[in-house]
Amino acid sequence: xxxxxxxxxxxxxxxxxxxxxxxxxxxxxxxxxxxxxxxxxxxxxxxxxxxxxxxxxxxxxxxxxxxxxxxxxxxxxxxxxxxxxxxxxxxxxxxxxxxxxxxxxxxxxxxxxxxxxxxxxxxxxxxxxxxxxxxxxxxxxxxxxxxxxxxxxxxxxxxxxxxxxxxxxxxxxxxxxxxxxxxxxxxxxxxxxxxxxxxxxxxxxxxxxxxxxxxxxxxxxxxxxxxxxxxxxxxxxxxxxxxxxxxxxxxxxxxxxxxxxxxxxxxxxxxxxxxxxxxxxxxxxxxxxxxxxxxxxxxxxxxxxxxxxxxxxxxxxxxxxxxxx
Amino acid sequence: xxxxxxxxxxxxxxxxxxxxxxxxxxxxxxxxxxxxxxxxxxxxxxxxxxxxxxxxxxxxxxxxxxxxxxxxxxxxxxxxxxxxxxxxxxxxxxxxxxxxxxxxxxxxxxxxxxxxxxxxxxxxxxxxxxxxxxxxxxxxxxxxxxxxxxxxxxxxxxxxxxxxxxxxxxxxxxxxxxxxxxxxxxxxxxxxxxxxxxxxxxxxxxxxxxxxxxxxxxxxxxxxxxxxxxxxxxxxxxxxxxxxxxxxxxxxxxxxxxxxxxxxxxxxxxxxxxxxxxxxxxxxxxxxxxxxxxxxxxxxxxxxxxxxxxxxxxxxxxxxxxxxxxxxxxxxxxxxxxxxxxxxxxxxxxxxxxxxxxxxxxxxxxxxxxxxxxxxxxxxxxxxxxxxxxxxxxxxxxxxxxxxxxxxxxxxxxxxxxxxxxxxxxxxxxxxxxxxxxxxxxxxxxxxxxxxxxxxxxxxxxxxxxxxxxxxxxxxxxxxxxxxxxxxxxxxxxxxxxxxxxxxxxxxxxxxxxxx
Numbered sequence: 090x091x092x093x094x095x096x097x098x099x100x101x102x103x104x105x106x107x108x109x110x111x112x113x114x115x116x117x118x119x120x121x122x123x124x125x126x127x128x129x130x131x132x133x134x135x136x137x138x139x140x141x142x143x144x145x146x147x148x149x150x151x152x153x154x155x156x157x158x159x160x161x162x163x164x165x166x167x168x169x170x171x172x173x174x175x176x177x178x179x180x181x182x183x184x185x186x187x188x189x190x191x192x193x194x195x196x197x198x199x200x201x202x203x204x205x206x207x208x209x210x211x212x213x214x215x216x217x218x219x220x221x222x223x224x225x226x227x228x229x230x231x232x233x234x235x236x237x238x239x240x241x242x243x244x245x246x247x248x249x250x251x252x253x254x255x256x257x258x259x260x261x262x263x264x265x266x267x268x269x270x271x272x273x274x275x276x277x278x279x280x281x282x283x284x285x286x287x288x289x290x291x292x293x294x295x296x297x298x299x300x301x302x303x304x305x306x307x308x309x310x311x312x313x314x315x316x317x318x319x320x321x322x323x324x325x326x327x328x329x330x331x332x333x334x335x336x337x338x339x340x341x342x343x344x345x346x347x348x349x350x351x352x353x354x355x356x357x358x359x360x361x362x363x364x365x366x367x368x369x370x371x372x373x374x375x376x377x378x379x380x381x382x383x384x385x386x387x388x389x390x391x392x393x394x395x396x397x398x399x400x401x402x403x404x405x406x407x408x409x410x411x412x413x414x
Numbered sequence: 415x416x417x418x419x420x421x422x423x424x425x426x427x428x429x430x431x432x433x434x435x436x437x438x439x440x441x442x443x444x445x446x447x448x449x450x451x452x453x454x455x456x457x458x459x460x461x462x463x464x465x466x467x468x469x470x471x472x473x474x475x476x477x478x479x480x481x482x483x484x485x486x487x488x489x490x491x492x493x494x495x496x497x498x499x500x501x502x503x504x505x506x507x508x509x510x511x512x513x514x515x516x517x518x519x520x521x522x523x524x525x526x527x528x529x530x531x532x533x534x535x536x537x538x539x540x541x542x543x544x545x546x547x548x549x550x551x552x553x554x555x556x557x558x559x560x561x562x563x564x565x566x567x568x569x570x571x572x573x574x575x576x577x578x579x580x581x582x583x584x585x586x587x588x589x590x591x592x593x594x595x596x597x598x599x600x601x602x603x604x605x606x607x608x609x610x611x612x613x614x615x616x617x618x619x620x621x622x623x624x625x626x627x628x629x630x631x632x633x634x635x636x637x638x639x640x641x642x643x644x645x646x647x648x649x650x651x652x653x654x655x656x657x658x659x660x661x662x663x664x665x666x667x668x669x670x671x672x673x674x675x676x677x678x679x680x681x682x683x684x685x686x687x688x689x690x691x692x693x694x695x696x697x698x699x700x701x702x703x704x705x706x707x708x709x710x711x712x713x714x715x716x717x718x719x720x721x722x723x724x725x726x727x728x729x730x731x732x733x734x735x736x737x738x739x740x741x742x743x744x745x746x747x748x749x750x751x752x753x754x755x756x757x758x759x760x761x762x763x764x765x766x767x768x769x770x771x772x773x774x775x776x777x778x779x780x781x782x783x784x785x786x787x788x789x790x791x792x793x794x795x796x797x798x799x800x801x802x803x804x805x806x807x808x809x810x811x812x813x814x815x816x817x818x819x820x821x822x823x824x825x826x827x828x829x830x831x832x833x834x835x836x837x838x839x840x841x842x843x844x845x846x847x848x849x850x851x852x853x854x855x856x857x858x859x860x861x862x863x864x865x866x867x868x869x870x871x872x873x874x875x876x877x878x879x880x881x882x883x884x885x886x887x888x889x890x891x892x893x894x895x896x897x898x899x900x901x902x903x904x905x906x907x908x909x910x911x912x913x914x915x916x917x918x919x920x921x922x923x924x925x926x927x928x929x930x
């Protein structure tokens with residue numbers, strides 16, 4: 090049954106991808122990208138990778154769709170006719186695809202318990218992590234503790250993205266009267282968003298602090314919380330959103346999240362352990378692991394939230410300006 | 415306490431400093447802070463190199479988890495040597511960049527510039543030091559995102575297209591590396607490089623592993639701008655701010671060359687890459703074509719930054735040529751050239767940046783008559799240019815010497831001759847600039863402009879690198895010692911992982927195949 094579901098989902102994925110390639114209407118393409126992400130999220134769920142599915146749904150289908158829509162607001166929704174020859178790219182893509190297919194011929198059988206991935210490092214994560222790290226969610230154990238350095242790196246990648254966007258676009262505050270922002274005349278939207286936004290934020294906090302026990306964690310929580318604020322900004326306009334959290338404050342928050350994460354590492358060095366060795370954070374190693382993971386997840390959540398919202402601000406303020414012109 | 419963490423500090427320090435530089439916000443503060451941090455990283459990497467030369471390998475388990483379960487940082491002579499060059503150039507460029515950036519980047523973006531520079535430094539250090547294939551990808555992403563930002567910061571609008579092109583190509587490269595690492599993981603169940611090496615040996619002829627190798631090699635080749643995947647490099651180097659070009663030209667591609675060396679020699683093993691897959695010949699042909707095609711392209715450009723950018727692609731050809739010889743001497747020549755080329759291009763781009771600072775253009779016509787007006791800058795350009803050509807008593811001569819010796823050691827006369835002929839092109843493209851600077855008169859229209867020498871803040875870092883060019887051309891003990899122990903070390907790890915009986919046959923077969 091699982092294989093059948095996989096097949097159906099993969100077929101839909103392929104169809105969506107083909108449609109994306111041939112469509113000229115960029116608005117529809119963005120919508121299809123959202124569908125593509127949701128389909129991938131479903132495939133991940135079917136593969137029992139719930140954490141990945143969660144991230145894919147919130148980042149791929151949520152935030153990136155919003156950012157692409159804002160970009161369309163600046164650039165227009167029709168694709169320009171490409172003047173380049175498509176033969177060389179087609180050749181490169183075919184060669185790459187052929188190489189990938191060639192590589193799959195020797196792949197270990199799908200889902201077999203004797204596969205190398207299940208035999209080498211994974212058994213220790215599965216058998217020992219409840220004792221060593223003490224979390225029921227092994228994904229979080231691997232992500233935040235065994236490979237915590239990677240996660241610090243990923244947080245810094247998100248931070249670098251902010252640096253890139255700010256240097257290209259920048260966030261400009263405008264006087265309120267300059268332009269009509271948001272959807273102030275839509276009362277239904279106002280009422281609905283007033284009900285939804287607190288719930289979304291509450292859900293974000295739940296995801297943030299429940300990541301140790303179930304799917305979730307800083308990345309997803311940060312994105313969900315940012316989504317709540319983006320909704321607020323969309324409905325009430327950027328100036329009002331700036332009054333709640335300003336772009337400058339978000340820059341500090343993004344830096345603070347990275348620093349919070351890194352400071353856990355520095356503190357464990359001060360306590361005589363290696364960088365990010367949570368065992369040294371408390372007298373009891375398990376308790377130390379717990380503290381460490383909660384703090385670094387918080388750092389991730391803060392940075393991701395601040396970066397996502399600030400990127401939206403940068404895009405949004407640019408789009409508003411181009412609308413005025 | 416510091417000694418215990420020596421391996422981790424060159425990454426952690428700039429990584430933590432980057433958000434602080436953003437918070438500092440003010441130009442002078444974030445500049446001073448970034449320079450200080452980069453200087454500290456240089457001192458640390460100096461200690462790291464001397465520790466690696468005396469002790470061999472320094473392994474550091476991040477988070478206290480033993481490899482392969484946790485992430486291992488693994489320092490040996492090879493990466494400590496490249497790290498030294500990267501941190502040294504970064505520090506000098508930062509000193510230099512204060513004035514250069516004031517001219518070329520908007521004031522509002524200064525703090526972002528220094529933050530991005532620190533992120534890039536952290537990413538490059540991470541790529542060098544890590545012993546984990548996926549961790550390498552993470553740091554590659556950090557450094558790549560930071561470089562795209564740095565390139566796009568110039569006030570010249572054309573930098574945006576260049577940065578976008580770089581972004582698209584770089585992302586394809588990074589994705590290829592990720593696919594490759596994923597395929598390796600599927601077949602071995604591990605991400606630690608040493609562990610991968612042992613386990614790849616067991617699965618030797620699997621198609622999945624070979625595909626993984628191919629993807630990683632193509633991905634890294636895009637990153638290091640190996641011909642014909644170099645098209646992103648000339649526009650990016652031409653339109654980026656001068657300080658950024660000086661930094662990237664002397665570090666980013668070198669680190670990618672190191673990644674290629676690391677994957678070939680440590681992870682896959684030379685017999686797999688060069689004998690089974692026949693990569694040696696492919697790399698050698700591409701390297702030779704890169705040297706000739708791009709050296710020729712350099713001679714016909716009119717923008718001096720583009721000239722030097724094409725020259726960079728050609729010089730990368732020399733590095734790849736060295737490693738494609740598959741011998742300790744060839745690898746050593748590559749390692750020395752990585753270090754020396756960082757010195758040459760650093761000095762050259764700094765000099766060009768100084769000209770832009772005063773004249774406002776880097777077209778070859780703008781150099782006319784500058785030999786008198788900016789004597790120190792042009793002298794620096796001349797010496798570094800001689801180094802690129804490979805004139806004795808400069809660092810460039812040492813590189814070429816070891817490369818030619820390595821080729822002759824295998825009786826490969828053709829390669830040795832090609833290296834020497836390639837140098838003739840360098841005489842032409844450097845000579846054109848020098849001719850304009852020293853033998854052409856300053857145009858009448860410029861006489862009224864007040865063109866004078868740049869300030870000491872730009873001259874000192876430039877001349878430090880120029881003097882290093884001469885110093886490492888005369889006293890080669892540091893470079894050769896570090897490079898030879900690095901390449902011996904790389905071959906040794908490779909041998910350790912292989913059956914010693916098989917090894918003898920293989921290395922003979924290598925030599926035969928390559929020389930034929």
